[in-house]
Amino acid sequence: MFRPDLMVDGVHQVTAELLAELGVLGVLIDLDDTLLPSTGDALDAASEAWLRGLQRAGFPIVILSNGERGRVARLAEHFGIEALALSGKPLRSAFRRALGLLGTPPERTAMIGDQVFTDVLGANLSGLVSILVRPLTPGKLPHTRWVRHLERMILRGGERGRPVHR
Ligand SMILES: [Mg+2]
Known part of the structure; x- marks a missing residue:
């Protein structure tokens, strides 16, 4: 349940070709x-180019965030896509609305x-393809840092012997 289908260093590695290979629409x-x-x-610039590239390739994209509305809405507007803020990930209801x-x-x-x-567990509970990226920052809150520590422990235990991209 906690194991991602795929681990990458950043969004730029999730190319249109890779998504097509995974059967993702x-x-x-x-x-x-x-x-x-x-x-x-x-x-x-890299994140911007990545998302624009997927849009050009025809992938529908929706932002699914537990973050506050203003910040989420600004980015959604920037890209002209839909978004859910304060979504309640990993709950199934959040993923149902986004789907x-x-x-x-x-x-x-x-x-x-x-x-x-939130992201991996929620995706796995709802039957999506889960892709874990390396966080852009270590996290600004002590709570986040603690969660990251737990994540690393779980991933080390679950991924032993499997090739990972980190
Ligand atoms: Mg996040």
Whole structure:
């Protein structure tokens, strides 16, 4: 349940070709520390180019975030896509609403995010393809740092002997 289907260093590694190989038709993307550093509002050129590239390739994309509305809405507007803020990941209800916006079935949809307990767990519980990225920042809150420590322990235990991209 905590094990991602795929681990990558960053969103730029999740190419249109890779998604096609995985049979993915639509993408749910986390915001904080996946697309945007949790410590600021600066979208880097690589993330921007990556998302625009997927849009050009025809993938529907929806932001699925537990973050606050203003920040999420600003980025969604920037890209002209839909978004759910304060979504309640990993609950199934959050993924059901997001899939409704995307219009793709769970097994043909990827959830890309940096957190095991929200993004990966939620995707796995709802039958999506889970893709874990390395967080853009170490996290600004002590709580986040503690969660990251637990995530590393779980991933080390679960992934022993399997090739991982980190
Ligand atoms: Mg995140």
